[in-house]
Amino acid sequence: MPEQDRVITYADAGVEALREEMRRDGSIVYIGQGIGPRGGNFRQTRGLWKEFGDDRLRDTGICELGATGAAIGAAMAGTRTVVDEVFLDFALEAITQIVQQAANISYMSNGKIKAPVVIRGAMGAVRNAGAHHSHTFYNWFANTPGLKVVLPSNPYDLKGLFKTALRDPGPVAVIEHKSLYNAKGVVPEEEYLIPFGEARIVREGTDLTLVAMSRMVSLAEKAAVELAQQGVSAEVIDPRTIMPLDRQTITNSIKKTGRLVVIDESPSYCSFAGELLAIAVEDCFDELRGTPKRICSLAVPNPFSPVLENQMIPTVDRIVREVHDAMKNSRRES
């Protein structure tokens, strides 16, 4: 099998990014819970402790505030760090350190102090984990000046973006999706980096632009296949990083298709989906053929019941149905 066809999981792609970067940069220290001998709750650090030991794979007790603050302080002092919140939900225990200290430090210090820290956490709904273990939160992070926000949707992107994050002056929030850890994809063994702020055109199309992030990308792809069978050609775009954002690729597509539908696992109110709609209006108003639309999770805490949670989060069926509605909606004769 040729090297470029090697298929590995999302979790292993993250491990590989870390292994390569920790070998390259001997200063990187990884801090978190269960990330040492256990190899991570999601197997997201499997095998690293064996190679790098206690000093660099630093397990802590349950103290996200202290551990995250320490990771940021170490970064400010010149040691590149990764702090693994495991569940992104748990980052809230440490949010003051992330927002007030890490995100502000470059500006507050007039650029004299950087915090090269990666804040890693797994978001989103998986297997009915309930309200405390399913949040997305990336809207909050993206709304914080000084933070970069990475949302990898597949193993290839995770490896390339994570490696870039580990060379960034920081801070960077690398937000994975819990339900993607076992997803497989082609990941080259050789070195590659994916720059921040470069969207990926997942599928080309002419009738409308679908923008989706993280797990929603695969749903958008499936919806696009169905839509194609029904005569609608959807272009699917994955921004990959929402801060910084590749505004150009997205607006070029909207100008081409005249229609935008955003698929977002966060609730719609004050969301990144809302930001994309604003961009469509600001940059593509004259080219819009229909009202931009967003398909988001309902604004409820993640319910435990599978029936209720399925109702809350966008599904392929809902995307297909609502895209058809969007296609009927016309601002002008085309």
Added chain:
Amino acid sequence: MSERVLAEQISKELLFAYYKKVLELRLFELKVQELYRNGRLPGFVHLYVGEEAVAVGVCSHLENSDLVFSTHRGHGHALAKGVTAGIVLAELWGKVTGSSGGRGGSMHMYAPEYGFMGTNGIVGAPIPLATGAALSAKLRKKSQVVVCFFGDGAVNSGSFHEAVNLGAVWNLPVIYVCENNLYATEMAFQRATKNTDVASRAAAYGMLGVAVDGQDVVAVHEAAREAIQRARNDGGPTLIECKTYRYVGHHEGDPGTDYRTREEVQQWKQKDPVKIARQRLRDAGVDEATLQSADQEVERLIDEAVEFAENSPEPSADSVNEHVF
């Protein structure tokens, strides 16, 4: 015998340096108070008046490369760490020559070139940061130590508990210095906690804790010397509780009289760090003329700082987007 004479000379020199530094911190803050009251400075300021001996006694043992993390009441820590009065004042004035080029202000001033890792607007937040910086020092096998100042208001926060616990279990080169001035804003420490003996809390984390008279720069100096040496020799962290008091309100504009009595303030002023440091010099045989000339030297230094800051340019408005990342 010659050794003894030498020791006394050094000691006198040190005492002199301490006195001048304590006085510098005092006169600096009184000048800030004056400028602020006259509407010259934007923002908010929390003054260090009454607590000067803590910063000076601790920082006197630090090298430039050692790191200090400070608080919202941090002008004194910056000065004691060696940041010049002009740079600190220029920052308070929002000038481009300030330590953060005017982007920070009183509660967000950073001067890593002096090992000063910042004042902080969030009570307790520097404790995890300092702990992490100490982890960095330890991993890089530097002899660098990190000092974290915080008030009694911080020790009931989760930040204190989580960070001090990590500092102890990782045996880090960090000195946690609690400036117990008895009030967190208006909240008396004895109303905020059942155990008002901060130093005793160290035992809960398996580390050393000492309490010291924070008004006497020499007492602070002694306690800090031991703790800093221990940290440098991989002996782990120490919690030092400095018992001190602020003569002024919580921030400039707070009279500070609603929640404490004038008698209490007066009582603490009897143990004034400037007076104590001056008396030590007199006891060492320094004459009044020498003291007065030292006073004038410090006054000049503050005047020069004002001149520097006042005449420094404002940042250009179109630089507002710089340094976000």
